[in-house]
Amino acid sequence: MLLKLKEKASLTLAVGTLPLPPQFTFIRPGRMCWVAGWGKTDVKEPASSTxxxxxxxxxxxxxxxxxxxxxxxxxxxxxxxxxxxxxxxxDSGGPLLCAGMAQGIVSYGQSNAKPPPFTQISHYQPWIDEVLKEN
Known part of the structure; x- marks a missing residue:
């Protein structure tokens, strides 16, 4: 799902954009990436407030x-x-950043703390381009 903002976002130090990868980008195993979210921090904990x-x-x-x-x-x-x-x-919907580029999206954060698969953004790049061009 892509969301269309009603108004243009004001870009600041706290609000910015991320580049998207080209179609079918291969990310080599071993690469370190970052994920962020407000989900649980432990199996028995509530969602994080930060x-x-x-x-x-x-x-x-x-x-x-x-x-x-x-x-x-x-x-x-x-x-x-x-x-x-x-x-x-x-954490579902949160970004996976590798070398400053959004490479994945948390597909579904599991309650048992096992790593979820991340949707690979590059696979959907043609669809993203099509939707953006129509709007």
Whole structure:
């Protein structure tokens, strides 16, 4: 889903834009990226009242093959299933930034703190371009 703002956003030090990747960008496993959100910080904790961020590593797609919804053509495998660092429930829709570029979106933060697949933005770049051109 793309959102269209009613009014143009005022860009400040706290509000800015992020570049999007070209279509079908490959992100090499091992690359360190950042994710931010207001989701849970622990399995038994409520959602955070302050924005949290964590550095996570892109890992081989086979590490996410245990998640039935994971599709290596559409998702990025980020973090590790045994890791305690992840995007959690409540972080859905948050950005995954790699080298200053928005590469992924938290597809669904899981309540069990296991790494969720991240939607790979580059796969949807043609659709994003089409929607932006029409509006």
């Amino acid at each position: 924005l949290q961020e964590v550095e996570l590593r892109i890992v081989e797609p086979r590490a996410c093959s245990l998640f039935p919804a994971f599709d290596h053509n559409l998702h990025l495998c980020v973090g590790h299933p045994q890791s305690t660092k992840s995007a959690f429930k409540g």
